[in-house]
Structures are given as C-alpha cells and as structure tokens.
Amino acid sequence: MxxxxxxxxxxxxxxxxxxxxxxxxxxxxxxxxxxxxxxxxxxxxxxxxxxxxxxxxxxxxxxxxxxxxxxxxxxxxxxxxxxxxxxxxxxxxxxxxxxxxxxxxxxxxxxxxxxxxxxxxxxxxxxxxxxxxxxxxxxxxxxxxxxxxxxxxxxxxGLRRGPRFPAAMPEVWGGVPRRNTRFTGREALLNEAYHLLQGAEPGAGVLTLYGMSGVGKTQLAAEYAYRFGSEYDVVWWVNAEKRVTYRRVLAELAPKLGLSTGAEYGERLRAVRDALRRGDPYARWLLILDGADEPEQLWDLVPAGPGHVLITSRNPEWGEHNSRLLDVRPYNRQESVAFIRRRAPRLTEPEADQLAEALEDLPLLLDQTAGWLNDSDMSVEAYIDLLEGGVDQDVVKVSADFPLAFQTAWSILLNKLRETVPESVALLRLCTFFAPGSIPVRLLKEMPLDELPEQIAGLLNDPLLWNRAINQLRQYSVVRLESHEAAIDEGVPSGESIYLHRMVHQIVGKDMPPEDRREFIDVVRRALAAADPGRATDSRLWDQYAEIVPHLKYADVLYSTDRSVQRLVLNCLRYMWFTGEYSSGIKLGERALAAWRQLFGEDHPRVWELTYHYANLLRSGGHYRRTEAIERAAVERLRRERGEQDLDHLRMASGLAADLWGLGRYEEALELTERLYTVYQDLLGEQDSRTLNALNNLGFSLRLLGRYEETLDIDRRTMEARRQLLKGRHPWTLFSETSYAIDLRLLGRYAEAESVQAKSVRDHRLVMGPDNPQTLRAEHNLALCQYRSGARDAAGRLFARVLERYERKLGETNAHTLAAAVSQSCYAREHGDIDQAREAGESVVARYEMMLAEGHPFLAGARGNHALVLRNVGERDHAHALIEQSLADMTAAVGERHPWTLGCAVNASALRNLVGDPESAAELSRATVARAVETLGRTHPLTLSARVAYAADLRALRERRQAEKTEQEALSDLEATLGDQHVHTISARARNRPFWDFEPQAS
CATH class of the missing domain: 3.40.50.10140 (Toll/interleukin-1 receptor homology (TIR) domain)
Structure with missing residues (x-):
C-alpha cells in the first residue's frame, strides 16, 4: 500500500x-x-x-x-x-x-x-x-x-539545553540494574516522581519512594532512571542498605567525574559530594539510593546541589530529613492483570485476575509465581487451591506486614526449582546464612573446597552448574545480580554479589531441613573465616571487615568451635573498636561472652581475650563503672591463678588503668601504669609494641595529672619508637602524633603544635577515614591549636564539624563527643550566640551529671565553664556560686597545683572581684601565680593569664605601682612567648581580664 x-x-x-x-x-x-x-x-x-x-x-x-x-x-x-x-x-x-x-x-x-x-x-x-x-x-x-x-x-x-538523544547514554552511568522489560503500570507514580523532582528548589530535589517489602520500589526507581535518564548527565545507583557500602560506591563516582583525588575512598567521597554540591563538572545529576531503610545512618551523606536524589526505603522517616515522600503501594488490579499476562502469556485475563487477588497484588510475588506458572501445566485454580489449602495454624506468616500466608506459595516454587535445577535450591538455602540483601558470593567461590558437603563442593567447583543455578533463580525473580553491567548469560563472575530480598530470605530460611541447616551454616562460617583479612589494625582492610560483620549474626558464628571462626569474631570486635562502631561491638561482645562461657567455661584463654576486647568497647562507649568491675575481677583472678607477669593479666590491668582514667582516679591510674610499664620492659623489651602501648598509657596518666613536660617527653619517645617499629601511617603511630601535638599545645607551644597536628590530620583522613573517632580526635586538637593561635574563624568552623560528626558517630554522651561539645560551647560563648552557648553549656553539665559521679574533675570543669556563660549574661551571683563550687570540687579532685585547679582559680578571682570582694580576689590571684610558676613555669600561657589577672586585682585594690610593675612584666613575657600580635597579648595590652576554659582530656 x-x-x-x-x-x-x-x-x-x-x-x-x-x-x-x-x-x-x-x-x-x-x-x-x-x-x-x-x-x-x-x-x-x-x-x-x-x-x-x-x-x-x-x-x-x-x-x-x-x-x-x-x-x-x-x-x-x-x-x-x-x-x-x-x-x-x-x-x-x-x-x-x-x-x-x-x-x-x-x-x-x-x-x-x-x-x-x-x-x-x-x-x-x-x-x-x-x-x-x-x-x-x-x-x-x-x-x-x-x-x-x-x-x-x-x-x-543554543537558547536552552534539551533532552539527550535517547540512544546515547548520559555522560556518567553506573550501577543501574538492567531495565525490566516486563515493567508494567506505575505511570501515575512515575509522573508524580518526575514532577516532584523537577519542581523542587535547587538543593531540595530529594524524593523517597517508600513502601512495604516486595512492592516494587527498586523496579520503580530503575524504570525512572531509564525513562528520564536522558535528561541527566550523571545517573549513579548506590546500594544504600549499609552506610559503609553507600560510602564506598558513592566514592567510586570520583574518577567518573574526572576528579583528581588519592586512592583512599574517604578522600574520594568528600570530592564527590563537593562536586555534586557545586554542580561541577555536571549540574544535571541523578543519584539513586536503593534500600536506604535507616535514614539516621545515611541522611548526613545525602548530597545537596542542583541535581536530584531518589531514595527507595521501607522507612517513611526520610520525611524528617528534607525528603519528599511518595507512597508505593501494591499494584492496582488492572496493573496486576497486565503484568501477569505479560509475564505469563498463557494465562487468560480472568485467570490473571484470580491470581492477582490470591497474591494480594504484591509485585514480587506476582513476578515469581506468574513466571513459573507460565512454564507449568498447572492451572491457576489448582495453584490457588494449593495455596488456600495450606493456610492453617501451622503455616508461618512472614510478618504483620504480609497478611497472606506465603509459606505454601514458596513450597510450590521450591518444588519447581528442585525438579529443574536442584542445585539452585541448595544455593538459595546457602545464601540465607548470610545477611539479606547483597550476598558476597565471591566469599563462597574463593574458599577452600576441601571437606565441603558434596552438593556444595560440586556447585562451587563447576562454573556451568553454578551459572545454571544462578540463572534459574533469576528466571523466577528469586535473586538478582548485583553486577548490573554483565550480560545475562555470563552468570556471576567470582568478584560479584547477588541480591536476595529480605522477604525471600526469611521465607527460605524457615523452610529448610535440619540436616541442610547444619551443613550450610558450617559452609558459610568457613567462608567468612577464610575471608578474614587477619589484621584489624590495618585501615586498608576495614572495608573487608565491614562487609563481613553483618553476616556474623546470620551464620551464628558465636557457637562455632572452629578456631578460625573464633579468631574472626575477635578480629571483628577489634575492627569495630578501631572504627568507632562501639554500640554494635558491645552487642556482639555481650552475645559472644555468653556463648563462649557456655562453650569453654570461664577460664579459657579465648574467653579472656574476648573479655579484653569487649571491655575496650564498653569503655569507649563510656561505661566506666561496668568496665572497671569486669576488669578488676579479671585482674584479681588472673593474678591469683597465673601471677603478675602473665600477659593476659597485664593486658587486663592496662584496661583497668584506662577505666580509672574515665572514673577520675588519676593517682591510682598513674601508680598502675608505672608498674605495668616496668613489667612490660622486663618481659618484652623496649621495642615491643605492647611495651610502647604501656609507655603511651603512662604518658596519658601523667597528662591527666597536669605533668605536661614529662608527658611530652614520653609521647615523643613513644611516637619515634612507633615510627620505627610500626611505620609512619600505622594507627598507633598516628595516635602518638596527636598525643604529642596535644602536649605541645598544653605547654603553650601553639605554632609548633598546629604544624604537627595539621600534617597528622591529613594522614589521619587518608588512612583512617574522615569519620573515624581517631581522626576526629586529631581534628579536634587541630581546632584547639587554631583557636589558641588566634585563627578563630577556622577553629569555629572545625569545632562545629567535629562536634556534629562525633554526635552522629558516637552519640551525645560519649566522652569524646562531650569534650568536643565543651570546646564548641566555649567558642560560642566568646564568638557566637550567648544564648546558644548557655543552652549548650547547660546540656554539657547535665550529660556529665548523668554519666559521672559527683566530684569528678570533668564535672567540676564543665560547671566552671558554665559559670563564665552566666557571668556574660549578667547572672553574677549565680556565676560566683558556681565557680566557687567548681574550684572547691576541682581542688578536692586533683589538688591545688593541678593546671585545671589553677585555671578555675583564675576564673574564680575574676568573679570575686565582680561581686565586690577585691581583697579575696587578689589573695587568690597571688596564690595562683605562685603555684602556676612552680607547676608550669613563669612563661606558660596559664601562668601569664594568672599574672595579668593578678595585676588587675592589684589595680582594683588601688595598688597602682605594684599593679603596673606586675602588668608590664607579664606583657613583656607575653610578647616574648606568644608574640606582640598574638590575640592573648593584644587582649592583655587592652586590659581585658583573662579567663580560662576547662578542656576535658578524654581517653
């Protein structure tokens, strides 16, 4: 025609x-x-x-x-x-x-x-x-x-930039699942999602598709990427079930954007987030976060900028984190029928309607069931009879979210799989002993095959059989490949993962014969143990541990008697301590202790080692009293049974000393750390890493007692020895660098301290990652160095960033978080919002009161800081009473010559003058100067502050000649020590009364 x-x-x-x-x-x-x-x-x-x-x-x-x-x-x-x-x-x-x-x-x-x-x-x-x-x-x-x-x-x-030619991919495209050629319906949802994102203000283009498991959120997001991808220059898909995976995959975008960064993914992540925020080199970007069910773990990493973020989640709480919400419900009946008929062309429309009603229009079940029904000669009526006939009290319902009893439907599907490729059922059951979601099948493929059950060994050792099993599971939508770029017939390469839906994981795990359960769980335990990198202190291996840890629970590793599996548990606990995963580590440690005591008894070497790691996590989480009770009992028992030179006893005693730090019992801690260092020297020599740890601990005990010169010498020796023994970028070496910089700063050597700390911060970020607690400790000290040197704007910005990341990582009551909160509140008092400073100060004091016993020096110091806030807002009497209480408590806690007490005295003398008691103020200032000269030296910044304060008190008593002489001598020493343009020198020259900020030293 x-x-x-x-x-x-x-x-x-x-x-x-x-x-x-x-x-x-x-x-x-x-x-x-x-x-x-x-x-x-x-x-x-x-x-x-x-x-x-x-x-x-x-x-x-x-x-x-x-x-x-x-x-x-x-x-x-x-x-x-x-x-x-x-x-x-x-x-x-x-x-x-x-x-x-x-x-x-x-x-x-x-x-x-x-x-x-x-x-x-x-x-x-x-x-x-x-x-x-x-x-x-x-x-x-x-x-x-x-x-x-x-x-x-x-x-x-050239008036406007239109859509890209559809046959051309966006400039950057990665991770997006293959397009589902059976995708059906959802037109209204897709259009609404498009208009919500397109109509969002710049920086606010965040939309969450939320709904129950199996409802098709991931498929909807993938279809959005394909349908609207031509309007973007960058489309990047991220598995967001775990924070560590999200960070790593987002960091992989750096080279795609042409960003020049180092190899460390933390550095790449920062560069990516900055590039997306600026819209350079691409402003039209789409980031898809799939499976982001825990917004509290991820919200801070969601990029802002001119592009769009599409999130899939079961959790509508994303609405509290600046995201629009779009509720994804099961198919409507018309969509269900259309989908079933496309998936199973042999079914008529009435049959598709019957099946949709029986499966309650849930897309995942429709996909799986229609897929195998199309290959079967079973009628829909017969299938529904089977389904309904199995619904009785013995049938396990998946959860309250799934009112339909799925057990029978899954039994039918598993039978179909057994008839075709029985190995696919074995593989599926094997996967249920990993955590649901991304299953790292390469751990199975890479493990030794000796002594494995025959059906598993044959599956892992035969690539054709492996691929056939995988493809059978994919055919019925039981799993999907995490490798989105591979062709369908390529199977699963050894470096890949498969994705097992949480609902499928739960159902299959319940439908398993006991003999299979015993065999398969042992296989997964061995696979995890074989994947153990073996060095929890090596930050380059932390990604591997992060991948292993979620699977420990599902493989029930705590009840394994295999030594390699037990070693994996210990290494994972150590990794969690190094990376600041304290809460998760404490939970794992508690379960492990209960299990191992049951397996081995109280006195087994593995139990002692586990107790040590568990106590480290507890202490780092701020549970000092619990930890002290555990470690003191262990120390006493090991001393009685093995003697004072037993290494387990010494290690527990080292932990006990750290508990004493947290409890404010510094003299007792010093006595213990001195003895431990001597014993380690005698047993292992000067160059053993355990001896250096003991030397480090001795230095910290001395710092807590205000003996800064001695601490500086010890921390320098420790740092240099660790550089020789462990090399420059080992976590312990980096820790020593920060300790050394802290000592320099506490001695008033601000420029030198800042130089050392700035370099160390760069290394920390590179090696440990930006959010590691040790990195945050280094950044906090750098901010304090900048503040003391006069770079107050830079310090203020860094204080805020450090505090926010500490709160997110460790929680608001952790000792390091509170130390950062103290710094931030002091900064806000002098250079920010006084009302905000007051609120922050009250919050810090309240948290210390909740965490610490009355009389603890940290509590006394925090109250002293808050007294300065009250002074600034005009509440003189309240401030005076509080600073006097702080001074008395601090004196009782650490003695009258401790720098903390001297600092409290500098502040107390100012308040005494302010409330009309100049004689008492001058007497306190005179005594403070004498003690400060004796303890810290004539030109230490705290001594200089005390001397300037004393001059002011003499002037208040109208002793002008003595005041002038004292002031001139102090100014001369200030200029010689800090420089004539230092902020402290300028302030003293202007006769501003000096003050002192308490700074808690968190262990």
Whole structure:
C-alpha cells in the first residue's frame, strides 16, 4: 500500500496547523521528549500524549479518540505501544485496518524498536530511528513529517539545553540494574516522581519512594532512571542498605567525574559530594539510593546541589530529613492483570485476575509465581487451591506486614526449582546464612573446597552448574545480580554479589531441613573465616571487615568451635573498636561472652581475650563503672591463678588503668601504669609494641595529672619508637602524633603544635577515614591549636564539624563527643550566640551529671565553664556560686597545683572581684601565680593569664605601682612567648581580664 505523506498541519486549519501530537508508551517517554524538543526548536507546537490502553475499552474506540488530537498524530512505534492492555497482534491489526487505513494522512510514525510488531502497523509507514546517531535520527523524523531539515541557527539552538538523544547514554552511568522489560503500570507514580523532582528548589530535589517489602520500589526507581535518564548527565545507583557500602560506591563516582583525588575512598567521597554540591563538572545529576531503610545512618551523606536524589526505603522517616515522600503501594488490579499476562502469556485475563487477588497484588510475588506458572501445566485454580489449602495454624506468616500466608506459595516454587535445577535450591538455602540483601558470593567461590558437603563442593567447583543455578533463580525473580553491567548469560563472575530480598530470605530460611541447616551454616562460617583479612589494625582492610560483620549474626558464628571462626569474631570486635562502631561491638561482645562461657567455661584463654576486647568497647562507649568491675575481677583472678607477669593479666590491668582514667582516679591510674610499664620492659623489651602501648598509657596518666613536660617527653619517645617499629601511617603511630601535638599545645607551644597536628590530620583522613573517632580526635586538637593561635574563624568552623560528626558517630554522651561539645560551647560563648552557648553549656553539665559521679574533675570543669556563660549574661551571683563550687570540687579532685585547679582559680578571682570582694580576689590571684610558676613555669600561657589577672586585682585594690610593675612584666613575657600580635597579648595590652576554659582530656 502506498502512503501519501502530508506536511504537518495540512489536515487541519488555524492553531492546529503548527501542532504535532506525539503519542507514546510511557516506556518510551525519553524518545517522545527528545522528538518534542527537536520539533519545538523549529517553531512547532508539540503535545505529548502518553498512550494508555485500558483492557475494558475497545482498541477501535481508543484509536478514534486519538484522531481527536490536534494536528498530525506522530506515533512512537515500539513493542511497548502494542503490548499495553495487553492486546494481541490480531486485535491491533483489526483496529489499524479499521481506523488508520482509511485516513493515513492524519498519522505519521517513527519506529524505535527492532522487535516484532503487528503487521498492519505498516499502514503507519514508520521511519526507523534505531541504530543511528542523533543527527540522522532527527533528519528522518523531519522527513517523515515533511519538514525541512535545514540546520537551526546557532542562536535558536543554543537558547536552552534539551533532552539527550535517547540512544546515547548520559555522560556518567553506573550501577543501574538492567531495565525490566516486563515493567508494567506505575505511570501515575512515575509522573508524580518526575514532577516532584523537577519542581523542587535547587538543593531540595530529594524524593523517597517508600513502601512495604516486595512492592516494587527498586523496579520503580530503575524504570525512572531509564525513562528520564536522558535528561541527566550523571545517573549513579548506590546500594544504600549499609552506610559503609553507600560510602564506598558513592566514592567510586570520583574518577567518573574526572576528579583528581588519592586512592583512599574517604578522600574520594568528600570530592564527590563537593562536586555534586557545586554542580561541577555536571549540574544535571541523578543519584539513586536503593534500600536506604535507616535514614539516621545515611541522611548526613545525602548530597545537596542542583541535581536530584531518589531514595527507595521501607522507612517513611526520610520525611524528617528534607525528603519528599511518595507512597508505593501494591499494584492496582488492572496493573496486576497486565503484568501477569505479560509475564505469563498463557494465562487468560480472568485467570490473571484470580491470581492477582490470591497474591494480594504484591509485585514480587506476582513476578515469581506468574513466571513459573507460565512454564507449568498447572492451572491457576489448582495453584490457588494449593495455596488456600495450606493456610492453617501451622503455616508461618512472614510478618504483620504480609497478611497472606506465603509459606505454601514458596513450597510450590521450591518444588519447581528442585525438579529443574536442584542445585539452585541448595544455593538459595546457602545464601540465607548470610545477611539479606547483597550476598558476597565471591566469599563462597574463593574458599577452600576441601571437606565441603558434596552438593556444595560440586556447585562451587563447576562454573556451568553454578551459572545454571544462578540463572534459574533469576528466571523466577528469586535473586538478582548485583553486577548490573554483565550480560545475562555470563552468570556471576567470582568478584560479584547477588541480591536476595529480605522477604525471600526469611521465607527460605524457615523452610529448610535440619540436616541442610547444619551443613550450610558450617559452609558459610568457613567462608567468612577464610575471608578474614587477619589484621584489624590495618585501615586498608576495614572495608573487608565491614562487609563481613553483618553476616556474623546470620551464620551464628558465636557457637562455632572452629578456631578460625573464633579468631574472626575477635578480629571483628577489634575492627569495630578501631572504627568507632562501639554500640554494635558491645552487642556482639555481650552475645559472644555468653556463648563462649557456655562453650569453654570461664577460664579459657579465648574467653579472656574476648573479655579484653569487649571491655575496650564498653569503655569507649563510656561505661566506666561496668568496665572497671569486669576488669578488676579479671585482674584479681588472673593474678591469683597465673601471677603478675602473665600477659593476659597485664593486658587486663592496662584496661583497668584506662577505666580509672574515665572514673577520675588519676593517682591510682598513674601508680598502675608505672608498674605495668616496668613489667612490660622486663618481659618484652623496649621495642615491643605492647611495651610502647604501656609507655603511651603512662604518658596519658601523667597528662591527666597536669605533668605536661614529662608527658611530652614520653609521647615523643613513644611516637619515634612507633615510627620505627610500626611505620609512619600505622594507627598507633598516628595516635602518638596527636598525643604529642596535644602536649605541645598544653605547654603553650601553639605554632609548633598546629604544624604537627595539621600534617597528622591529613594522614589521619587518608588512612583512617574522615569519620573515624581517631581522626576526629586529631581534628579536634587541630581546632584547639587554631583557636589558641588566634585563627578563630577556622577553629569555629572545625569545632562545629567535629562536634556534629562525633554526635552522629558516637552519640551525645560519649566522652569524646562531650569534650568536643565543651570546646564548641566555649567558642560560642566568646564568638557566637550567648544564648546558644548557655543552652549548650547547660546540656554539657547535665550529660556529665548523668554519666559521672559527683566530684569528678570533668564535672567540676564543665560547671566552671558554665559559670563564665552566666557571668556574660549578667547572672553574677549565680556565676560566683558556681565557680566557687567548681574550684572547691576541682581542688578536692586533683589538688591545688593541678593546671585545671589553677585555671578555675583564675576564673574564680575574676568573679570575686565582680561581686565586690577585691581583697579575696587578689589573695587568690597571688596564690595562683605562685603555684602556676612552680607547676608550669613563669612563661606558660596559664601562668601569664594568672599574672595579668593578678595585676588587675592589684589595680582594683588601688595598688597602682605594684599593679603596673606586675602588668608590664607579664606583657613583656607575653610578647616574648606568644608574640606582640598574638590575640592573648593584644587582649592583655587592652586590659581585658583573662579567663580560662576547662578542656576535658578524654581517653
């Protein structure tokens, strides 16, 4: 049949003359958007009309309705256009002959598919746009509409940036699952998601698709990426079930964006977030966070900027973190029926409706069940009878979220799998002893195969059988490949993972014979043990531990008697301590202690080692009293049974000393750390890492007692020895660098301290990562160095960042968080909002009161700091009472010559003067100067502050000559020590009364 081509508009008059209505299936929206943009640039009016095909409306009527559209109707031909409904080719052929054939001039078409389409579609004479570039596709489009293909003027073409040519991928595309060619419906959700994101203000384009498990959130997000991806320059998919995985995958975007960074993923992550925020090099980006069920763990890492973030989650609490929400519910019945008929063409529409009702329209179950029903000769009625016949009290329901009893449905599916590829059932059951979600199957493929059960050894050792099992599970949508770029027939390469839905994981785990359970759990335990990197102190291996830890619970490793599995547990606890995962580590340690005491008894060496690691985590979490009770009992028992030179006893005693630090019992801790260092020296020599740990602990005990010169010498020796023994970037070496810089700062050597700490911070970030507690300790000290040196703006910004990350990582009551909160509140008092400082100070005192016993020096110091806030807001009497209490408590806790007590005295003398007691103020200042000179030296910054304060008190007593002499001598020493332009020198010259901020030293 010859087709008469009519120019656009010839069939209508007036406004329609310059109109083209583009009719397209939602699946092909990117093509419609691109064509519409190319036509609008040439002055045409374009109407985009998404084609829908309700099954209850005859096709002939739908096509006649389409003829009512304005102008020429351009149909985007694809298999999707003809499958909606779904309709048979025979139905389409009849409708096209009846409606289109008599009036071909109203219609034009372009084809974007190579798949089979109804033969009568030839009446549309579609121009083929597949397998060609954008310029040729545009030329053919224009030719089909009888429009001139003259080049557009540069000015017209450059007015705006239109959609990308759909056959061309975005500049950066990664991780997106393969497009689901069976995707059905969801048009309203997709359109709403698109408009919510497109209409968002810059920096606020965050949308969460939330809903129950199995409802199709991931498939919806993937379809969004394909349908609208041409409008973005960057589309990046991230598995966001775990914070560590999210961080790593987002960091992998750095080289794709052309960012110049080091190899450490923390550095790459920062660069990526900054590039997305700035929109440089790409402003049109789409980031998809899949499976982000714990917003509290991830919200701070969601990039801001001109692009869009699409989140899938079961948790609607994302709405509290600046995200719009879109509720994803099960299919409506029409969508369910259409999906089932596409998945299982042999089923009729009434059968599809019956099946959808039985499975409550849940997409995951529809996909799995329809898939195997299509391959089976079982009728839908028979299947539903089986399903309903199994619903009794013995059937396990998955959870309250799933009112339908799935156990029977899954039994049917598993039977089908057993009949075809029985190894696929073995593999599926094996996977349930990993955590649900991403299953690192390479751990199975890489483990030694000796002595494995026959069915598992055969599966792991035969690539063809392995691929066949994987593909069988994928065919029924039981698992999906995490490798999104591999072709379907490539199986699962050794470096890949498969994804097992949480619901599937739960059901399969309950439907397993006891003998399989025993065999499979042992296999997974061995796989995890074989994957143990073996060095929890090596930060380069922390990603590997982060991958292993979530699976420990599901493999029930705590009840294994395998020594390698037990060693894995200990290494994971050590890793969790190094990386600040204290809460999770404490839970694991508690369960492990209960299990191992039951397995081995109280006195087994493994139990003692486990107790040590558990106590470290407890202490780091701030549970000093609990830890002290545990370790004191262990120390006494080991001393009685093994003697004072036993290494387990010494290690427990070292932990006990750290507990004493936390409890404020510094003299007792010093006595213990001195003895331990001597014993370690005698037993192991000076250059053993355990001896150096003991030397480090001795230094910290001395610092807590204010003996800063001695501490500096010890920390320098420790640092240099660790550099020789452990090398420069070992965590312990980096820890010593920060300790050394703290000592320099506490001695008033601010410039030197800042130089050492700035370099160490860079190394910490590179080696430990930006949010590791040890890195935050280094950054906190750097901020304090900057503050003392006078770089107050830089210090303020860093104080705020450190505190926010401490709170997120360790919680608000951790000792390090509180130390950072003290610094932030002091900074706010002098350079920020005094009301904010007051609120922060009250919060710090309240948290210390909750955590610590009355009389603890940290509590006394925090109250002293808060007294300064009260002074600044005019509450003199309250401030005076509080500082006097602080001074008395601090004196009782650490003695009258401790720097902390001297600092409290400097503040107390100021308050005494302020409330009208200059004689008492001067007497306190005189005594403070004498003690400070004796303890810290004449030119220490705290001594200088005391001398300046004393001069002010003498002036208040009208002893002008003595005041002038004292002041001039102090100013001269200030200029010589800190420089004549240092902020302290300038302030003293202006006769501003000095103050002192208490700084808790958290262990």
């Amino acid at each position: 010859s087709v008469v081509r009519t120019p656009v508009g010839s069939a209508e008059r007036g406004a329609a003359r310059q109109t083209v209505t583009i009719s397209y299936a939602g699946f092909n929206r990117a093509w419609a958007a691109w064509m519409g943009d190319r036509l609008e640039r040439r002055g045409l009016r374009v109407v985009l009309l998404r084609w829908d095909s309700p099954a209850d409306t005859p096709l002939v009527d739908l096509l006649r309705d389409l003829k009512l559209a304005e102008g020429r109707v351009l149909i985007v031909v694809s298999e999707w256009y003809f499958q909606l409904g779904p309709r048979t080719h025979e139905e389409w052929n009849a409708a096209l002959r009846e409606v289109v054939a008599p009036d071909p001039a109203r219609f034009a078409a372009v084809s974007v598919t190579t798949a089979s389409i109804p033969t009568a579609a030839a009446v549309l004479a579609p121009a083929n746009l597949t397998n060609m570039g954008a310029e040729e596709a545009e030329r053919r489009l224009l030719d089909r509409l009888d429009l001139p293909a003259d080049p557009l003027p540069d000015s017209a073409d």
